Amino acid sequence: MKLAYWMYAGPAHIGTLRVASSFKNVHAIMHAPLGDDYFNVMRSMLERERDFTPVTASIVDRHVLARGSQEKVVENITRKDQEENPDLIVLTPTCTSSILQEDLQNFVNRSSMSSKCDVILADVNHYRVNELQAADRTLEQIIKYYLNDAVKQKNVDRSITEYPSVNIIGFFTLGFHQQHDCRELKRLFNDLGIQINQIIPEGGSVTDIKNLPNAWFNVVPYREIGLMTATFLEKEFGMPYVSTTPMGIVDTAKFIRELQFYVNFYALEKIGYKVNYESYIDQQTRFVSQAAWFSRSIDCQNLTGKKAFVYGDSTHAVSMTKILSREMGINVICAGTYCKQDSQWFKEQVSEYCEQILITDNHTEVGDMIAKLEPSAIFGTQMERHIGKRLGIPCGVISAPVHIQNFPLSYRPFLGYEGTNQIADLVYNSFTLGMEDHLLEIFGGHDTKEVITKSLSTDLDLTWTMESQKELSKIPGFVRGKIKRNTEKYAREKGITSITVEVMYAAKESLSA
């Protein structure tokens, strides 16, 4: 048992449902007590979905508990089969119903005999994996199910398409800016003359899964979801994959070069020449994207050496750390992730770009670290945005868990060249801006309202005299907290309990000494 106030990744069944409801014409049945079907609310509200979420809860109540669920689950599956005519029904329990240890596989076997559609049981351990891992696993399970079936029926066409083509694996519902990222990637592939064979699972059809091997290679934009599927396709069908996230100028170029490498596998044989994307990269980097120019501009110069804290899922936190550090010259004092399952990779990726690494899914640890390090800006999740609010540190949101704000109506991708612009805006607007910064330093700012405590835990052992409080209020707002803390630290070291103006100056001197 652990005391929990907040979690970064949701429970396993959310991941399963996100994958299932992203496919076209797939219905999910939850074996769950009343109220566990809040996924429907999340999808309907956050994505502003116009259609009814294709998820039905087969309710476990007292009666069902006493009699067993078989009848009800089977009945609900056959009923949905008739009502909705889906290609596939995915059955999933939740944390709660999984402990009933009912033989759901048996229900699935029974109901698939009487249904026109396919029926599968999402095979995840609800106490060992989180939302992201479960999504990765369920996607692989569905792909495997259809491909193995097609292989068995000798129904797989292993030849590749005439022109370079790709499968994009991992875009799905309730993702962080994923609809925009998807559009941006489509545009990129279009520019490069690469056809998109399939996008899985968002908007894909399970009946087309057997055609996945027709693509020349696969692309996995986010490493949280899709890697298992890509590995399976590589192993069983010899399809290579690109897992570099095209986020930021440098990595987008790296991504395109990897595409070029795989396109040129078959290029000579299929289209008669080898492709070269270098001029495209150069053109986009120097003239189309504004981000490369921004790094050179005088605005960005003022960001040099500013301290930033980065935290999020591993894909976004790693990409953001690299962008800040190598593309903008910002000093990342700590990079962290809640994807503990991926900590090895995370450390390898960021170690040369940041001073410190934080791997935890406990938000208080993250908050304490931010309070201790006092960065000038945070790039994190909605949670860090709130931590930042309390501490008076600006925060740009760069990663899931999602919030209604991460579903803007306007175009805000994080991937590709348009993504670089969007990220540069986000970074620039998060810091206190250039001239504003100077003026605050010179004139002490206009923010002279009452001093607020900036630490997450308040200390009551120190008192500030009237004069020293007044003095403190003269200090510009954005450094006030730091000076307050330094003074208190000094006072505590010297065993002083009442902080006077003299103590403040003494503290300042001791620091500069």
Next chain:
Amino acid sequence: MNSAISDTLTFECETGNYHTFCPISCVAWLYQKIEDSFFLVVGTKTCGYFLQNALGVMIFAEPRYAMAELEEGDISAQLNDYQELKNICLQIKKDRNPSVIVWIGTCTTEIIKMDLEGMAPRLEAEIGIPIVVARANGLDYAFTQGEDTVLAAMAQRCPEISVASKQNQPMGSAFSQTLKVSNQQDHPPLVLFGSLPSTVASQLDLELKRQSIEVSGWLPSQRYTDLPLLGEGVHVCGVNPFLSRTATTLMRRRKCKLISAPFPIGPDGTRAWIEKICSVFGIQPQGLEERENQIWDGLKDYIDLVRGKSVFFMGDNLLEVSLARFLIRCGMVVYEIGIPYMDKRYQAAELALLQKTCQDMNVPMPRIVEKPDNYNQVQRMRELQPDLAITGMAHANPLEARGISTKWSVEFTFAQIHGFTNARDILELVTRPLRRNHSLQGLGWSSLVKEQNQLIPS
């Protein structure tokens, strides 16, 4: 009592494949209502993610509720539940020092048969903070009934009114209130139950005061330490239709007398509620009719908007019957009242008033559907084309996209809808989609899905 009405009121029961919130959601409003409390939900990640996400109550600053998250070791009974809960409660005591810790049992604690009720008294004695156990699980209850489980548990902790039992008063209760208050009145003590924002509670207090009725306490009170005195001779009356367990507990366990009245929602309901309390105390109500009429006069502009319009309740928060009755009185036609659970005895007075209202307004009785089936309901809406659907959050956007105006039922749970003064707020909510449609009608589109998905037969 129900035999009298069952001839005309028909109750159906469907499959129960409907969407509503989990009863643990009561934590979201109860922790604010009871200021010195701490709510600990003993459940899984699924429960925690619900509280944090679907309900939009993110746990950011000064949290007074949290999850005791059950992990694999807890489920497989490798860990000692008592020890685990003790550690967590000690930490809560250290961080927040609440006057009471409310353990909210969930489906998981039911299934693994965790003996929360057995552990609480031991732990309470050990750490010196009262622990109240409520089983707000989705196996037995829906949405607002979570509050019912908490209040029923708290009713057991209210101090006893008779002096004799002074010795076994529960911890944390302020017995010093004494019986002085009730002695001054010339009617037996009256305790109201149901959690309302304190302004609304004092409005109802005031309405009763106009009839010379003194409310001696509320369950829940603003602070746990101020729980009302209960016992034989105390009259109790509910303000919410979903509190049937609390009512039963008050009657059976605390020997209180239950005043069965319609609920104080809408001017009609509020008047009936006050009248019923007055009649039990043998008081002739003064100026109630004028007060009611005066409120109706003030609602005219809104009533003109809703008159003749039709409404469909999909069923979510158990406030459906009271709201439907008020809207029928406003001149609306109610096609269907979906409701998760219908306690015909506790709601008897409300159902009788519904029936009378339908007769007075000369409209057909709505069908009351318990444990509805959302899929079937959507099919029925396709036929009926109501002007407004009052629905859970999961269905609002899809219905709107198909040209059916909606209002979230949860808004009625959180808005101030009780008493004379707040009747306007109900109509404010109900008319909002209608007013919105009015301002957007020049745009020329109302349906935003492709033909084959529409509910409107073309």
